[in-house]
Amino acid sequence: MAQTQSDLKEATTVPATEVGAAATAAAAAEGNNPSAIFPSYARYPIHLVKGKGSWLWDDKGNRYLDFMSGLAVANLGHAPEKVTAKVKAQLDELWHVSNLFHIPQQETAARKLTEISCADVVFFCNSGAEANEAAIKLARRYHQKIKGTNRYEIITFEQSFHGRTLATLTATGQQKVKDGYLPLPEGFKTVPLHDIPALKAAIGPQTAAVMLEMVQAEGGVYPVDPSFVQELVALCKEQGLLLIIDEVQTGMGRTGKWFAHQHYGIEPDIFTSAKGIASGLPAGAMLAKEYLRDAFSPGSHASTFGGNPIVASAIIATLETMQEEGIPEHVQEMGDYLVGLLKETFKDQPFVQEVRGKGLLIGIGCAGPVGDIVLLGQKHGLLFVTAGPDVIRLLPNLKVSKEEIDQAVSILAEVVAAYTSKEGN
Numbered sequence: 001m002a003q004t005q006s007d008l009k010e011a012t013t014v015p016a017t018e019v020g021a022a023a024t025a026a027a028a029a030e031g032n033n034p035s036a037i038f039p040s041y042a043r044y045p046i047h048l049v050k051g052k053g054s055w056l057w058d059d060k061g062n063r064y065l066d067f068m069s070g071l072a073v074a075n076l077g078h079a080p081e082k083v084t085a086k087v088k089a090q091l092d093e094l095w096h097v098s099n100l101f102h103i104p105q106q107e108t109a110a111r112k113l114t115e116i117s118c119a120d121v122v123f124f125c126n127s128g129a130e131a132n133e134a135a136i137k138l139a140r141r142y143h144q145k146i147k148g149t150n151r152y153e154i155i156t157f158e159q160s161f162h163g164r165t166l167a168t169l170t171a172t173g174q175q176k177v178k179d180g181y182l183p184l185p186e187g188f189k190t191v192p193l194h195d196i197p198a199l200k201a202a203i204g205p206q207t208a209a210v211m212l213e214m215v216q217a218e219g220g221v222y223p224v225d226p227s228f229v230q231e232l233v234a235l236c237k238e239q240g241l242l243l244i245i246d247e248v249q250t251g252m253g254r255t256g257k258w259f260a261h262q263h264y265g266i267e268p269d270i271f272t273s274a275k276g277i278a279s280g281l282p283a284g285a286m287l288a289k290e291y292l293r294d295a296f297s298p299g300s301h302a303s304t305f306g307g308n309p310i311v312a313s314a315i316i317a318t319l320e321t322m323q324e325e326g327i328p329e330h331v332q333e334m335g336d337y338l339v340g341l342l343k344e345t346f347k348d349q350p351f352v353q354e355v356r357g358k359g360l361l362i363g364i365g366c367a368g369p370v371g372d373i374v375l376l377g378q379k380h381g382l383l384f385v386t387a388g389p390d391v392i393r394l395l396p397n398l399k400v401s402k403e404e405i406d407q408a409v410s411i412l413a414e415v416v417a418a419y420t421s422k423e424g425n
């Protein structure tokens with residue numbers, strides 16, 4: 001039976017209960033008006049208003065130890081001094097001019113990124129999805145304009161996550177992000193990770209590139225096997241395919257090297273970065289080898305805001321702080337310490353099945369759903385996230401101290417114990 005106008009009204013007001021407690025609370029506070037924001041996020045019922053270092057405060061004055069860093073973004077902690085000072089100074093000078101002009105801060109940021117990596121050229125944009133979109137476009141244009149072939153297809157891996165634009169959600173190896181968005185763009189194939197025969201079978205005369213995360217982060221915190229990576233690199237070389245590494249979450253020191261592929265001793269043709277690159281200002285970058293430079297000729301790709309003076313200053317200050325303070329080395333040390341402490345703390349806890357990850361991107365594989373553990377953690381003053389239904393993901397800032405790690409693990413042990421005793425797990 002067709003819905004009447006009043007049925008439809010009913011239907012649009014009822015799901016208020018499904019869009020998260022914060023939306024419902026906000027609606028109540030507003031005299032039952034629903035929020036003016038699309039309900040595309042299930043938001044936690046906490047209103048954070050201030051941050052410093054590893055700590056956040058809500059509007060009621062409660063303090064939280066932040067082990068999620070705005071999803072791997074606030075990598076130098078909240079309100080990092082040098083970045084704040086540099087951005088404030090730039091705000092007084094010049095905000096935006098457009099990429100029709102040379103932007104010295106952007107040149108410096110790009111130069112610095114090439115100095116810490118194998119890349120020679122950089123394109124700046126505003127997010128991880130945009131950086132991956134740029135990588136996909138660059139791969140196609142390289143084959144079509146430089147090599148004169150008709151290669152366009154990108155092969156990606158199951159459980160990967162590459163973003164939410166139409167191209168990057170098609171590249172993503174998880175069905176849930178594609179739901180309701182048909183038809184998807186052509187030119188993508190997904191194969192199981194660590195399956196060389198499946199990868200070989202997927203490669204055809206139309207294949208342009210393979211795209212990979214070195215640690216599948218959103219997909220459950222699974223580091224990729226080094227032997228698979230070596231075989232993949234050899235295969236790409238043999239077949240004339242470009243290798244794109246998505247370092248949106250793993251890059252900028254998160255895993256204990258500037259970029260995670262550096263653990264594997266490989267040099268991708270293209271890689272992407274975003275999240276922590278500007279310490280919390282919206283920025284992304286697509287980085288590539290010299291031989292890809294001319295695939296993007298003037299007018300072939302653009303971004304209005306990409307690399308503007310404000311975000312470029314934040315990128316420079318982020319990189320300078322990380323270099324001066326030896327952040328990648330600190331991440332390796334703290335990552336080892338955190339993993340060791342987690343393994344020791346949970347060795348007799350059957351609910352915790354595995355502790356895995358690289359540097360300060362850590363997944364705790366559990367025997368059941370962990371959503372309620374996240375909520376319990378919040379009640380005990382610790383913020384962290386999931387990576388899929390059964391995985392607790394820890395993403396402390398990259399300057400985190402041993403004392404803060406001790407405190408976080410002690411709260412986590414407490415909430416896991418409380419949860420499992422309640423559930424009878």
Ligand SMILES: Cc1ncc(COP(=O)(O)O)c(C=O)c1O
Nearest residue numbers: 127128129161162163248249274
């Ligand atoms: C590996 C990876 N790629 C791409 C993205 C998309 O980044 P953004 O949300 O900035 O578009 C994410 C975001 O979580 C990510 O983890």
